[in-house]
Amino acid sequence: MSRLKAMRFEQSEYASLPLLSKETVEKNWIYLFTKRLMDLLGAFLGLLVLLPVFIVVAIFIKLEDPKGPIFFYQTRVGKDGKEFKMYKFRSMVTDAEERLKELIQYNEVSGAMFKMKDDPRITRIGKFIRKTSIDELPQFFNVLLGDMSLVGPRPPLPREVADYTDFDKQRLLVTPGCTGLWQVSARNSVGFDEMVQLDLMYISNRSIIFDIQIILKTVGVLLGSKNAF
Numbered sequence: 001m002s003r004l005k006a007m008r009f010e011q012s013e014y015a016s017l018p019l020l021s022k023e024t025v026e027k028n029w030i031y032l033f034t035k036r037l038m039d040l041l042g043a044f045l046g047l048l049v050l051l052p053v054f055i056v057v058a059i060f061i062k063l064e065d066p067k068g069p070i071f072f073y074q075t076r077v078g079k080d081g082k083e084f085k086m087y088k089f090r091s092m093v094t095d096a097e098e099r100l101k102e103l104i105q106y107n108e109v110s111g112a113m114f115k116m117k118d119d120p121r122i123t124r125i126g127k128f129i130r131k132t133s134i135d136e137l138p139q140f141f142n143v144l145l146g147d148m149s150l151v152g153p154r155p156p157l158p159r160e161v162a163d164y165t166d167f168d169k170q171r172l173l174v175t176p177g178c179t180g181l182w183q184v185s186a187r188n189s190v191g192f193d194e195m196v197q198l199d200l201m202y203i204s205n206r207s208i209i210f211d212i213q214i215i216l217k218t219v220g221v222l223l224g225s226k227n228a229f
Helices: 001-008 011-015 029-049 050-064 095-105 124-131 139-145 168-172 181-185 192-204 208-224
Strands: 071-077 083-089 149-151 178-180
Touching: 001 168, 029 050, 029 139, 029 149, 029 208, 050 083, 071 181, 083 139, 124 192, 149 208, 178 208, 181 192, 181 208
Parallel strands: 149 178
Antiparallel strands: 071 083
């Protein structure tokens, strides 16, 4: 993972660079075609292999809250600003979005993003599946649909994008991913600006080898999960 370890950034380094263009990030069609094939194969195999996990998690979610749904979706913003429904296992109470207004003052990360380590909206099973990132597994369906890739920037919420600068919007030039450079190298240990810079590092250095490196390192992050909440 030497390439990942070599990725270091200074805030001024990327803020001073010219903005990326759609033409620049889409010029390597061989990479994009191969990446899509890898996404389809990876998502299909992931769903097949992890089917027992889906069943067990669904049972526990229903045992804790029989009336609530097993899955939930959020509207997220993908490539070129297109909105889509991102699927997850439900890890929060059913009125989580309504209760967010009461908790926004306790946001523990900077910028256009909300994270709270001891979020009272999270259920008991939700704490476990979020800590291990199991709640993210239904995003394989989004990969099959083409809304997401296995590797890419985290797909933001519309309310987050509303606060984006032109610099931040460069994250939306590519298909968002289930995992990415930010997730495997920093996750909640850095703020929003640093996350954007890590995403731009990934976009500027994308390759199949780099994607495979990130996927492999994701396994280690899931086993440790020290920065997940």
